[in-house]
Amino acid sequence: MKTPNVDDAIVKSIASDTNVxxxxxxxxxxxxxxxxxxxxxxxxxxxxxxxxxxxxxLRHWGQEIH
Structure with missing residues (x-):
């Protein structure tokens, strides 16, 4: 169940920018x-x-992986 306060555009932008x-x-x-x-x-x-x-x-997580 999605939280009513979630902005789909922000979530999609973050996903796209971070490749997550x-x-x-x-x-x-x-x-x-x-x-x-x-x-x-x-x-x-x-x-x-x-x-x-x-x-x-996500950026810190990505740096830890590399």
Whole structure:
């Protein structure tokens, strides 16, 4: 079940930029969203912060593999 806050365009962009399957990016995005939104009173910037964290995690993960 997809989180209502997921922006498909952002997920697809991250997947394309990092060469990671959309399903994996979606799962990471949803998990990061849940972590960041837990107890958050202001959520205006969450899409930007979540996308940045997912991208950074995937970049670090990619560097560890190589």
């Amino acid at each position: 399957p959309v399903e994996m990016v979606l799962r990471m995005y949803e998990e990061t969203w849940a972590e960041y939104s837990d107890g958050a009173r202001i959520v205006d910037y969450l899409p930007v912060l979540v996308a940045r964290r997912v991208r950074d995690n």
